[in-house]
Amino acid sequence: MSVAIPLYAFLFLYLVFLTVFLAFSIVNFYHIVITASFTLVSFTTSFFILALTVLTFYLTTTFLTGVDWQTTVLIFDSSWFGGPTVSF
Amino acid sequence: MHLRELIKQKSYEHVVHEIRRHPITFVPIAFLFLVLLLVPIVLYLVLLNLFPAVLAGPRTYPLLVLLASSYYLTMYLLFYVRFIDYYLDIWIVTNDRIIDIEQHNLFSRSITELDLFRIQDVTVEMHGLFATVFNYGDVSVKTASSNSHIVFYAVGYPNKIREDLIKLSEEDRKYHLGIEDEL
Numbered sequence: 001m002s003v004a005i006p007l008y009a010f011l012f013l014y015l016v017f018l019t020v021f022l023a024f025s026i027v028n029f030y031h032i033v034i035t036a037s038f039t040l041v042s043f044t045t046s047f048f049i050l051a052l053t054v055l056t057f058y059l060t061t062t063f064l065t066g067v068d069w070q071t072t073v074l075i076f077d078s079s080w081f082g083g084p085t086v087s088f
Numbered sequence: 089m090h091l092r093e094l095i096k097q098k099s100y101e102h103v104v105h106e107i108r109r110h111p112i113t114f115v116p117i118a119f120l121f122l123v124l125l126l127v128p129i130v131l132y133l134v135l136l137n138l139f140p141a142v143l144a145g146p147r148t149y150p151l152l153v154l155l156a157s158s159y160y161l162t163m164y165l166l167f168y169v170r171f172i173d174y175y176l177d178i179w180i181v182t183n184d185r186i187i188d189i190e191q192h193n194l195f196s197r198s199i200t201e202l203d204l205f206r207i208q209d210v211t212v213e214m215h216g217l218f219a220t221v222f223n224y225g226d227v228s229v230k231t232a233s234s235n236s237h238i239v240f241y242a243v244g245y246p247n248k249i250r251e252d253l254i255k256l257s258e259e260d261r262k263y264h265l266g267i268e269d270e271l
Contacts, residue, residue, distance in 0.1 A: 007150060035178070036089045
């Protein structure tokens with residue numbers, strides 16, 4: 001028995017991760033605002049993080065251009081544990 | 089939000105000090121994250137030299153890119169959380185009280201207040217080479233009550249803060265004694 005999933009399933013997982021990342025980033029920024037700590041230092045750090053995030057997104061999309069997301073990935077195969085199956 | 093709203097500033101009150109931890113205390117954290125950002129680059133060079141086929145595979149290549157991207161975003165987020173933890177610890181000294189706002193983690197914060205005229209003892213502790221060179225340390229503020237105790241952790245110019253606290257405390261005590269005498 002073998003289980004294979006298309007590559008785009010990992011892209012969906014990545015999108016779920018991005019949602020969590022975005023939520024936590026907003027919570028962080030919200031903390032800065034509500035604690036009266038929105039100064040030049042906190043603005044610079046927030047801007048730096050935002051710039052790095054945008055750069056990472058840009059590089060990720062650049063590197064992933066042309067990938068065939070329909071390609072299947074084998075995630076489980078019984079032969080990995082029991083050796084090759086012998087059919088009679 | 090402005091500071092005066094955060095501390096609910098009274099009409100006769102003015103902020104004397106707004107103190108945060110010394111920036112040098114954040115340098116080791118920043119350095120650690122810089123090293124962690126280099127990890128995928130080192131791994132990429134190792135794979136490129138030992139297993140170049142992995143980087144060219146139609147399945148492994150996109151998976152590695154997504155993994156590296158997730159790793160970097162996680163590092164940025166953790167760095168931001170650590171910065172919040174560092175930057176949102178703030179001690180506000182007014183001519184009437186001390187307000188200690190401490191950010192313990194992303195969803196945990198405590199606010200403590202202490203009246204200046206109740207101060208009994210102010211202690212400065214500076215430990216280590218860096219604390220001596222960069223002039224930072226802990227300032228401990230104690231009152232007669234055993235449960236009222238505020239510590240300004242790793243703040244710059246601790247001796248100046250101690251002197252100012254003693255001076256402000258004396259002025260506030262005189263003011264409160266004056267009110268009591270009038271009554």
